[in-house]
Amino acid sequence: MDFAEEIIEWYQLHKRDLPWRNTNDPYIIWLSEIIMQQTRVEQGTPYFNRFAEKYPTVKQFADAKEEEILKLWQGLGYYSRGRNMHHTAKIVMEEHAGYFPSSYDALIKLKGVGEYTAAAISSFSSNEAKAVVDGNVFRLLSRYFGIDTPINSGKGKKLFTELANELLDKSQAGEFNQAIMEFGSLQCKPKNPNCPACPLQADCEAKKTMRIHELPVKIKSQKSRERFFNYILVLKDNQILLNKRGSGDIWENLYDLPLFENTSLCPAQDLIKSEEFISNFGKQVQVKSISKPIKHILSHQKIYASFITIENFSEEFLAKKNWFFANQNELDQFAQPKLIFQFLENFHKFSH
Numbered sequence: 062m063d064f065a066e067e068i069i070e071w072y073q074l075h076k077r078d079l080p081w082r083n084t085n086d087p088y089i090i091w092l093s094e095i096i097m098q099q100t101r102v103e104q105g106t107p108y109f110n111r112f113a114e115k116y117p118t119v120k121q122f123a124d125a126k127e128e129e130i131l132k133l134w135q136g137l138g139y140y141s142r143g144r145n146m147h148h149t150a151k152i153v154m155e156e157h158a159g160y161f162p163s164s165y166d167a168l169i170k171l172k173g174v175g176e177y178t179a180a181a182i183s184s185f186s187s188n189e190a191k192a193v194v195d196g197n198v199f200r201l202l203s204r205y206f207g208i209d210t211p212i213n214s215g216k217g218k219k220l221f222t223e224l225a226n227e228l229l230d231k232s233q234a235g236e237f238n239q240a241i242m243e244f245g246s247l248q249c250k251p252k253n254p255n256c257p258a259c260p261l262q263a264d265c266e267a268k269k270t271m272r273i274h275e276l277p278v279k280i281k282s283q284k285s286r287e288r289f290f291n292y293i294l295v296l297k298d299n300q301i302l303l304n305k306r307g308s309g310d311i312w313e314n315l316y317d318l319p320l321f322e323n324t325s326l327c328p329a330q331d332l333i334k335s336e337e338f339i340s341n342f343g344k345q346v347q348v349k350s351i352s353k354p355i356k357h358i359l360s361h362q363k364i365y366a367s368f369i370t371i372e373n374f375s376e377e378f379l380a381k382k383n384w385f386f387a388n389q390n391e392l393d394q395f396a397q398p399k400l401i402f403q404f405l406e407n408f409h410k411f412s413h
Contacts (some may be wrong), residue, residue: 064205065230067260072104072240075247077102080110082239086184087168088119088153088161094178095146100109100197102246108137119161123150131315138311145173154163161186176222183236193227193238194218194259197245203277204249207266212277231302289326293319293342293399294370294408300386301405303395307383311359316395318368319384326354329369343375357400368404 076082079102081093094114097105111133115124116333120338122130134143134245149171161188162168176194183189188352192198203220210217230237248255253275257261267273295302296320303316304327319341329348332338338346352368387395392405 064228064261068240068244069230069233070234070247072243076239077247080104080113085186086161087163087182088122089113090182090185091174091178092116092130092146094181095173096137098142098178100137105137108134113258119150119153122147123154127314128396132394135396135402136399138314138394138399139252142173146311148172149174149207153263154296164190165189165191173318180355181238182239186235188233188235189232190229190231192221192222192229193242194225195242195245195369197242197249198225198250200277201245201249202240204254204267205261205265207270207272207276209276209278211280213279213282229382236275269364281389283361285358285361286361287365289323289330290308290364290366291321291327291329292317292366292368294323294368295319295368295374296344296389297376297386299389300355301392302384303387305383305385311362312398312404316397326365326367329367332369333371342371345373345375352404355400355404364400366404368408 062273073362074390079093081090082089093109096109096112100108109276113345115133116125125147127144130147131142134140134212152163152171153159162171163183164167167178168174169176174182180189180191180193184191196212199217199221202208203212203225206224208224209222210218212218212221225241228237228241237403247260256265256268256273259265259268262268267276293302303318306312306317308314320328321335323332323336327335329351333342333346333348349372350368355368356368357364357366380381392402397405
């Protein structure tokens with residue numbers, strides 16, 4: 062058997078029964094592909110199910126409010142993807158008469174749809190002969206053919222895409238694409254791949270040359286930027302002071318707490334004496350509690366956050382734009398970054 066036949070035969074025996082594999086609706090496949098990017102299947106599947114249930118058609122997705130989508134997206138990270146999806150759904154309604162496109166050339170023009178996603182949707186929904194190349198495919202091809210060109214270089218992406226298209230079984234493109242990704246995910250895993258049970262082991266260059274753990278090669282990405290957040294927790298009766306974030310930074314349009322960002326985690330007593338703090342909360346403030354610093358990692362940022370609970374603040378000073386009091390029992394109506402909703406969840410647990 063050739064490479065494609067081996068992969069497809071393996072897939073038919075070992076594939077997982079995932080909900081988006083039981084349809085050829087390009088809208089539902091698009092939902093699954095965007096949600097599953099950078100997310101493990103176990104983590105992403107409940108989100109997919111919630112979105113597919115609440116918005117079974119692209120029209121319902123397009124008609125939703127952005128805040129509803131961000132709330133449903135909460136915990137997945139990469140919130141710009143949720144916003145891009147909303148934008149894309151509206152474009153589909155306007156430019157494609159409400160029919161989600163299934164051709165590669167139409168899909169690639171949609172916001173948030175790159176080469177991989179366009180190939181996946183077009184091949185899974187209409188068997189268009191476009192090879193998918195995701196992390197699993199890069200790894201499998203790099204090891205099988207012994208290629209050490211970095212997978213995240215322009216040259217590497219071109220080389221692996223051409224190779225995947227050469228290997229593609231054009232008569233069953235969708236099946237082959239599902240198979241090669243599933244093979245990389247379950248069999249040729251990043252760590253501890255199951256080589257003894259691998260049907261490709263006899264011809265695998267990485268196995269022959271003992272380079273399984275050296276391949277694929279990846280250029281090291283830039284150093285993460287470190288940021289230091291001092292969040293202020295302000296409680297009044299059964300209310301909590303929230304901040305709606307603006308554009309131009311992480312977590313656009315999500316809700317967090319009043320924030321003072323410094324070049325390091327500022328001691329609470331120094332922070333409450335600062336001009337910026339006094340202009341927002343007054344001089345009579347007392348610190349009730351300070352959390353241990355929490356480390357929160359994003360793709361290119363490391364955030365160190367401290368939560369400072371204060372008392373005796375002057376409400377006359379609370380005139381800052383985007384700050385408002387919300388009932389604590391209505392917090393789940395506001396889409397929050399994971400860092401915030403996890404802290405508030407724990408705070409609520411231990412304060413009752």
